Amino acid sequence: xxxxxxxxxxxxxxxxxxxxxxxxxxxxxxxxxxxxxxxxxxxxxxxxxxxxxxxxxxxxxxxxxxxxxxxxxxxxxxxxxxxxxxxxxxxxxxxxxxxxxxxxxxxxxxxxxxxxxxxxxxxxxxxxxxxxxxxxxxxxx
Ligand code: DQA
Numbered sequence: 001x002x003x004x005x006x007x008x009x010x011x012x013x014x015x016x017x018x019x020x021x022x023x024x025x026x027x028x029x030x031x032x033x034x035x036x037x038x039x040x041x042x043x044x045x046x047x048x049x050x051x052x053x054x055x056x057x058x059x060x061x062x063x064x065x066x067x068x069x070x071x072x073x074x075x076x077x078x079x080x081x082x083x084x085x086x087x088x089x090x091x092x093x094x095x096x097x098x099x100x101x102x103x104x105x106x107x108x109x110x111x112x113x114x115x116x117x118x119x120x121x122x123x124x125x126x127x128x129x130x131x132x133x134x135x136x137x138x139x140x141x
Contacts, residue, residue: 002045002046003045004046005045005071005072007075010075014027023127023128034047037132041136057087060088071095072095072098079112079114085118096134097123098131099125102124104124120137
């Protein structure tokens with residue numbers, strides 16, 4: 001199974017930004033663990049990051065016919081990007097929404113996810129484990 005993990009804006013700053021919320025591990029640390037667990041689960045996983053909404057949409061479009069599952073941490077775009085939501089809907093690839101933090105226990109503006117209704121499900125609040133849990137979910141989709 002081929003899996004594409006997409007990371008949105010500011011996730012390249014992990015390990016530097018708001019450590020109390022997001023932890024001290026970098027995106028590279030997460031990418032390494034995702035690679036290790038993917039091998040164990042026999043998944044072929046690509047891991048990408050972009051700070052640009054249009055680029056994330058382009059990556060979603062390009063996933064059509066290539067990937068079986070998309071895992072996305074859309075960062076702040078989660079809360080207001082109708083364009084990313086429409087792209088997920090358009091590509092018809094089962095997509096899992098993930099977040100490091102529990103968006104429902106934070107500021108009110110983070111409680112809404114524009115993409116949740118077009119995703120298979122949402123995993124949030126488990127830090128790096130949110131990525132790993134999503135890989136396990138991908139196996140069984
Ligand atoms: C996040 C949660 C978002 O609200 C925030 O804007 C992020 C990271 C998370 O992984 O917890 O950038 O998606």
